[in-house]
Amino acid sequence: MDTWATSSLSPLLVCGYGTDLFERAYPMDLRPQAHEIIRTWLFSTVLRAELETGALPWRTAAISGWVLDPERQKMGKSSGNGLSPDELLDRFGADAVRYWAACGRPGTDTAFDEGRMRVGRRLATKLLNASKFVLGFxxxxxxxxxxxxxxxxxxxxxxxxxxxxxxxxxxxxxxxxxxxxxxxxxxxxxxxxxxxxxxxxxxxxxxxxxxxxxxxxxxxxxxxxxxxxxxxxxxxxxxxxxxxxxxxxxxxxxxxxxxxxxxxxxxxxxxxxxxxxxxxxxxxxxxxx
Missing domain, CATH: 1.10.730.10 (Isoleucyl-tRNA Synthetase; Domain 1)
Structure with missing residues (x-):
C-alpha cells in the first residue's frame, strides 16, 4: 500500500467530502508543509483531489523549512533531538513561542532560539503595559x-x-x-x-x-x-x-x-x-x- 493513500485524502476529509460543508469549504486557501515531502504528500494530494473532484485542493502551498538545533541539525523525533512544546509554553508562554515561530521565513530553515522567545515575551509584556498606560487616560x-x-x-x-x-x-x-x-x-x-x-x-x-x-x-x-x-x-x-x-x-x-x-x-x-x-x-x- 502507498503510505500516502490516506493522507492524500486529507483535504477531502477535512472539508467534509459529500456533505454541505464541502461545497462551502473546498478548495481550501492554504496548504502548509515542509519541503522534503513535496514529491510525496503534495503530489499525491493534488493528484488524488484532481481525480476525485476535478479541481485543485488548495490555492496556495506554503513551503516551510526545518527547525534546527544549536548544532544546525534538523530537530525531530527520528533525530532524537526533538522537544515537546509543553515545557517551552510553560517557561515562556504561548505568545512568546508563537513569536519565535513567526520569525521563521517561509522556505528557510529556522534555528531553535530561546533568546528569540524571551524577546517575544518582553514584547507581549510591553503590549500589556503600554495598553494599561494608554487606557489610564x-x-x-x-x-x-x-x-x-x-x-x-x-x-x-x-x-x-x-x-x-x-x-x-x-x-x-x-x-x-x-x-x-x-x-x-x-x-x-x-x-x-x-x-x-x-x-x-x-x-x-x-x-x-x-x-x-x-x-x-x-x-x-x-x-x-x-x-x-x-x-x-x-x-x-x-x-x-x-x-x-x-x-x-x-x-x-x-x-x-x-x-x-x-x-x-x-x-x-x-x-x-x-x-x-x-x-x-x-x-x-x-x-x-
Missing part, C-alpha cells in the same frame, strides 16, 4: 489635532499598509518586523513625548488622548496574529467582542509629516549624554566601593 471627545499626534497616526497608516501587503503575500515575518519596529518607537518616543500633555487639561490633551487610543486600537489588531493572547487580553479591557473577530485596520488617511521621526532624533541626542553620565557615575561608584 480618559477618552477624548474629538479627533487628534496636534501636529505630532497626526504625524504619528500618519506613520502608523504606513505601517498598516505595509503589514497588510506583506500578509497578503504570505510574508508574515516582514509584517511582524514592520509592526514591531514601529511599536517600540511608539513606546520609546511618542509615549514619552505626549504623556505630560495627556495628563494635563489644556486643549492639546484631548488630541494626545485621542491619538493614543486610536493608535492602540490599531496596534492591538496588528499584533493579534502574532501575540494572540496579549492582544486579546488588552482588547478586552476596553472593547466588546474578540480582537480576532474585529475588522483588520486600514489606513485612516493621516499624513506622516516626519514630525515623530524628527522628535525621536532629538530625543536620541538628549538621551545619549544622559546615558553616558549614568555610566560614568556607575564606574565612579564601583571604584568608591
Amino acid at each position: 480618559p477618552a477624548a471627545d474629538g479627533p487628534p489635532t496636534e501636529a505630532l499626534d497626526t504625524a504619528m497616526l500618519g506613520a502608523l497608516d504606513a505601517v498598516v499598509a505595509d503589514a497588510t501587503e506583506a500578509l497578503a503575500d504570505y510574508r508574515y515575518t516582514d509584517a511582524l518586523e514592520r509592526v514591531e519596529r514601529f511599536f517600540w518607537t511608539w513606546c520609546d518616543d511618542y509615549l514619552e513625548l505626549v504623556k505630560d500633555r495627556a495628563y494635563g487639561d489644556l486643549p492639546g490633551a484631548d488630541s494626545a488622548r485621542s491619538a493614543l487610543r486610536s493608535a492602540l486600537s490599531t496596534l492591538q489588531r496588528l499584533f493579534a496574529p502574532f501575540l494572540p493572547f496579549a492582544a486579546e487580553e488588552t482588547w478586552s479591557w476596553w472593547q466588546d467582542g474578540s480582537v480576532h473577530a474585529a475588522a483588520w485596520p486600514s489606513p485612516a488617511g493621516h499624513v506622516d509629516t516626519g514630525a515623530l521621526a524628527a522628535a525621536g532624533s532629538v530625543l536620541a541626542e538628549v538621551r545619549g549624554p544622559r546615558r553616558g553620565r549614568g555610566r560614568r557615575c556607575g564606574r565612579r561608584w564601583a571604584r568608591w566601593r
Whole structure:
C-alpha cells in the first residue's frame, strides 16, 4: 500500500467530502508543509483531489523549512533531538513561542532560539503595559489635532499598509518586523513625548488622548496574529467582542509629516549624554566601593 493513500485524502476529509460543508469549504486557501515531502504528500494530494473532484485542493502551498538545533541539525523525533512544546509554553508562554515561530521565513530553515522567545515575551509584556498606560487616560471627545499626534497616526497608516501587503503575500515575518519596529518607537518616543500633555487639561490633551487610543486600537489588531493572547487580553479591557473577530485596520488617511521621526532624533541626542553620565557615575561608584 502507498503510505500516502490516506493522507492524500486529507483535504477531502477535512472539508467534509459529500456533505454541505464541502461545497462551502473546498478548495481550501492554504496548504502548509515542509519541503522534503513535496514529491510525496503534495503530489499525491493534488493528484488524488484532481481525480476525485476535478479541481485543485488548495490555492496556495506554503513551503516551510526545518527547525534546527544549536548544532544546525534538523530537530525531530527520528533525530532524537526533538522537544515537546509543553515545557517551552510553560517557561515562556504561548505568545512568546508563537513569536519565535513567526520569525521563521517561509522556505528557510529556522534555528531553535530561546533568546528569540524571551524577546517575544518582553514584547507581549510591553503590549500589556503600554495598553494599561494608554487606557489610564480618559477618552477624548474629538479627533487628534496636534501636529505630532497626526504625524504619528500618519506613520502608523504606513505601517498598516505595509503589514497588510506583506500578509497578503504570505510574508508574515516582514509584517511582524514592520509592526514591531514601529511599536517600540511608539513606546520609546511618542509615549514619552505626549504623556505630560495627556495628563494635563489644556486643549492639546484631548488630541494626545485621542491619538493614543486610536493608535492602540490599531496596534492591538496588528499584533493579534502574532501575540494572540496579549492582544486579546488588552482588547478586552476596553472593547466588546474578540480582537480576532474585529475588522483588520486600514489606513485612516493621516499624513506622516516626519514630525515623530524628527522628535525621536532629538530625543536620541538628549538621551545619549544622559546615558553616558549614568555610566560614568556607575564606574565612579564601583571604584568608591
